[in-house]
Amino acid sequence: MNKTDLLKSIIERLEIDLDMIQRAAQTAYETATAEENIAENKYDTLSLEASYLATGQARRMEEIRQACKAYQQLTMRDYDPERGIQISNLVQLEDAQGNQQLLFLGPEAAGLQIGTGPSKVTVITPRSPLGQQLLGKFEGDEITLVLGNGRQVQEVVSAW
Known part of the structure; x- marks a missing residue:
């Protein structure tokens, strides 16, 4: 397995995941803020649930964004028999x-x-x-x- 190709694959996969979660977060946000979903009574919680979902997806989106940035900045190092296993091995x-x-x-x-x-x-x-x-x-x-x-x-x- 070529580590350079692996790094490219990880970044590509994270970018795909980021795109998917952005679309899902946008859909949840639109559901939470849609006028037809305004609560009519205390048991009508669709808008509230959608806002919780949108918040969670926004957090996950930021985690993926940070992971993608970390891999884009990662310096690939070969295994060093003097230091042992390190990040990027x-x-x-x-x-x-x-x-x-x-x-x-x-x-x-x-x-x-x-x-x-x-x-x-x-x-x-x-x-x-x-x-x-x-x-x-x-x-x-x-x-x-x-x-x-x-x-x-x-x-x-x-x-x-």
């Missing part, structure tokens, strides 16, 4: 059963997935438990995640 993990996953340690947009199948990359941030554990780790290191009542050990197979 692509990391391949493998669990005890041989299942592998590709993770991109980014500044924002946790959970975003780019690609499909074995080349699927999931974006994580240093604020996540997994991201916190990966920072500063080296190829060959193991990390342990506590998931519910169980523990999952994964090895850093490679980083770039």
Whole structure:
């Protein structure tokens, strides 16, 4: 996976998400302010609900805008075997059963997935438990995640 192409894909996906949320927020705003939706009694809450929705969508829109800006300003760095895993590194993990996953340690947009199948990359941030554990780790290191009542050990197979 080429990190430059991955960065472009992340930015494109965030821009698409931003466009969709802007249209949804505009629709909710128009619903909230439409004259025909003015409350006629205390049980008529369509306008109020639409205004709550518009407010939430405006917040999400700003989060996506900030994430897009963070990725546009991101300096891509190669994995440094002296410093370990850092932001902008692509990391391949493998669990005890041989299942592998590709993770991109980014500044924002946790959970975003780019690609499909074995080349699927999931974006994580240093604020996540997994991201916190990966920072500063080296190829060959193991990390342990506590998931519910169980523990999952994964090895850093490679980083770039």
